[in-house]
Amino acid sequence: MFLAMISALTFAPQHMGSGDAVQPRNTQSVIESISPELPDDVHVSIVGSDTYVRVQSHSHEIQVLGYEGEPYLRITKDGVVQVNDSSQTTVLNSDRYGSVDLSNFKKSSIPKWRTIATNGDAMWHDHRSHWMSPIKPGVIDDQGTVLRWVIPMYVDGTVTNIHGTLYLQSSASALWWVFVFVVGALSAWLATKKYVALKIGLLMMAALGTLVGILEYLGLPDGARITPILLMFSVGATLLCGAAIIGPRWNMKTHVAAALMAGAGGALCVAVWLCSNQIRAAYIPGLTAPWTARITLTAMAGVGVVAIVDAYMRIARGSDGE
Numbered sequence: 153m154f155l156a157m158i159s160a161l162t163f164a165p166q167h168m169g170s171g172d173a174v175q176p177r178n179t180q181s182v183i184e185s186i187s188p189e190l191p192d193d194v195h196v197s198i199v200g201s202d203t204y205v206r207v208q209s210h211s212h213e214i215q216v217l218g219y220e221g222e223p224y225l226r227i228t229k230d231g232v233v234q235v236n237d238s239s240q241t242t243v244l245n246s247d248r249y250g251s252v253d254l255s256n257f258k259k260s261s262i263p264k265w266r267t268i269a270t271n272g273d274a275m276w277h278d279h280r281s282h283w284m285s286p287i288k289p290g291v292i293d294d295q296g297t298v299l300r301w302v303i304p305m306y307v308d309g310t311v312t313n314i315h316g317t318l319y320l321q322s323s324a325s326a327l328w329w330v331f332v333f334v335v336g337a338l339s340a341w342l343a344t345k346k347y348v349a350l351k352i353g354l355l356m357m358a359a360l361g362t363l364v365g366i367l368e369y370l371g372l373p374d375g376a377r378i379t380p381i382l383l384m385f386s387v388g389a390t391l392l393c394g395a396a397i398i399g400p401r402w403n404m405k406t407h408v409a410a411a412l413m414a415g416a417g418g419a420l421c422v423a424v425w426l427c428s429n430q431i432r433a434a435y436i437p438g439l440t441a442p443w444t445a446r447i448t449l450t451a452m453a454g455v456g457v458v459a460i461v462d463a464y465m466r467i468a469r470g471s472d473g474e
Contacts, residue, residue, distance in 0.1 A: 172378040173248050173277065174200035176433030178323055179289065179298065181281045183316045194307060196314055199275060199376050201435035202282040203248065205303060205314075206373070210272040216305040219244070219279070223263050231272030234265040245277045249284055275375050278303055281316055289320055296320045321434035328431050328446045335454030343462045348397070350455075350462065354416055355393040357448075357455045361386030361423060364439075364448045371438025378437055382445075385423035386452075392416035410463040417459025420452040 181202035190196065195208040207214060209227045218224030218241030225235050225242075235242045238260040244250045268274075280301045283289045289298045296319045303314040335357075342349040365383025372378070396412035431449055436442040 174203045174372060174376050174378050174437045176429045176436050177201045178321045178434045179283050179318060180321055180435060181301075181316055181318045183314060185315045187313055187315070188310065190307060190312070198281070198316070199373060200437060202318060203277065204275045204376055205278040205281055206273070206275040207305075208273050213308050214274075214305060216274075216303065218242075221304075222261075225274055225276065226265070227272055227274055231270055232267055233269035233272065233274045234267050235276075236263045237266050238262060238264040244279065248277050248282070249286070250279055273373075275373070282318060289318075291320050296322075323434060324432045324442070324446060326432065328450055331447060331450035332454045332457075335451040336458050337454075339455040339458035340462075343458060347462075350459065351393060351397050351413065354413065354420075354455050354459050355390065355397065357452050358386050358389035358393055358416060358420060360448050361420065361452050362390055364445055368436070368438035368445070371440070381426045382423050382449075385419045385426075389416040389419035389423075389456075392419065407467045410466040414460045414463035414467075417456040417463065420456035421460070424449050424453040424456070 179202050181198045183196060183198060186196060191212055193210060194212055194214070195206075197206045197208075198204070199206050207216070207227065210231050211229055212227075213229055214227040215223055216225040218236075218239045220240065222239050222241070223236050224239045225233070227233050240254065240257060240259055243252055243254060243257050246252055280303055283298060291298055298318040298320050300315070300317050303316075305312050305314070339350055339353055342353055361382055365380055365386050369377055369380045369383055392412045393416040396409045396416065399409045399412065427445075427449055430436045430442075430445045432446075434442070436445045439445055
């Protein structure tokens, strides 16, 4: 069992302290209108359910105003993106909840522009468009409205307002967790009937986790992508399980092959533990179909637990009956 634990820990990442802002949530910001209408090549969107406001422009002069009506961010006609370091908004927007130290900040009416990109793509936390607390917000109507917001900006010198609404969505059903027991029971049955079937089932779940992890990662734009926990652990489980399947054909010792299976199962369980908030959240980063993550994670948990228990039993009795 010790070998199984070590093999799982091999694929555990170091603490990254990345401060990933795009997370599974039940709050969603929706742009309701923009007045006046924007030019066709200027695009405004919400990224990460309610995490970032994104403006893309390549041939227009854009200037976003801060919380005190001051120049905060601008995109030049040639696509240079700059933030004003003299604006308190720049400091506050460095954290989703505005939890920053302003004691040493000196506000100035003279803009101090700093270039942050040259591709005409600006993306920032805007505290006007999301809920400013990790505590669940209240709603003001039956539609789940939390607040209505406006972000002012200039487009080629024209005053333009982005109007939006923040909604609270319902959590997904707790019944998704039932799949853990359904898949676990099926995996246990496979283990007693045909051990290789359990290996293949585990490999398939690891591959599915890898696929969903890739979709989550690629579903977000650069600058909003989070640490790909599901992808990393699923890839690790895929490699371990693949080695456990091929190993016996290379005269691998029974306890080593079983330890690899336990490691693969452990990697899947750790992935589920770290990503468990995806199972019931209304929004899952990078996915347009949240159910794919819910069913994948719960299935991974079911087969992962069985793989660990089965491997321990095989190591204990020195058996690897295919």
